[in-house]
Amino acid sequence: xxxxxxxxxxxxxxxxxxxxxxxxxxxxxxxxxxxxxxxxxxxxxxxxxxxxxxxxxxxxxxxxxxxxxxxxxxxxxxxxxxxxxxxxxxxxxxxxxxxxxxx
Numbered sequence: 001x002x003x004x005x006x007x008x009x010x011x012x013x014x015x016x017x018x019x020x021x022x023x024x025x026x027x028x029x030x031x032x033x034x035x036x037x038x039x040x041x042x043x044x045x046x047x048x049x050x051x052x053x054x055x056x057x058x059x060x061x062x063x064x065x066x067x068x069x070x071x072x073x074x075x076x077x078x079x080x081x082x083x084x085x086x087x088x089x090x091x092x093x094x095x096x097x098x099x100x101x102x103x
Contacts, residue, residue, distance in 0.1 A: 013086045021079050025071035032063050036071035038079045039096075 001009075021038035031051040035044035045068075051060055076093040083091040 010086050014083055017079065017082050017086070021075055021082070023071045023074040023078065025067060025074060027063050027067045032067040034064075034067050034071045036068070036075045038075055040072055040075075042068065 018038040022043065023036045024033070025036065026033045029050055031048055033044075033046040033048075034042060037043050045064070047060075047064075051063070055063070073093070076096045079096055080091040080093040
């Protein structure tokens with residue numbers, strides 16, 4: 001297979017992968033649940049009754065953001081591991097830019 005065909009095949013596999021990656025992550029107390037796709041796409045966000053008990057709006061907002069960030073990190077790690085398999089070289093999860101960096 002020539003390099004151009006190989007590149008096209010790898011690109012198609014990575015594109016399919018980006019649509020398949022999905023991470024389901026809950027906060028430590030299970031009050032917040034996020035389903036995250038590759039590239040930082042939030043597919044679902046659920047707040048159960050615990051999310052609204054004995055917490056301020058700021059605390060709840062922080063818990064939501066923390067849960068999203070953790071789910072995003074997991075999605076990036078999954079994506080980079082699968083891309084490494086496809087490309088035959090290591091892909092660092094940090095190279096897959098997250099949208100919710102804390103910096």
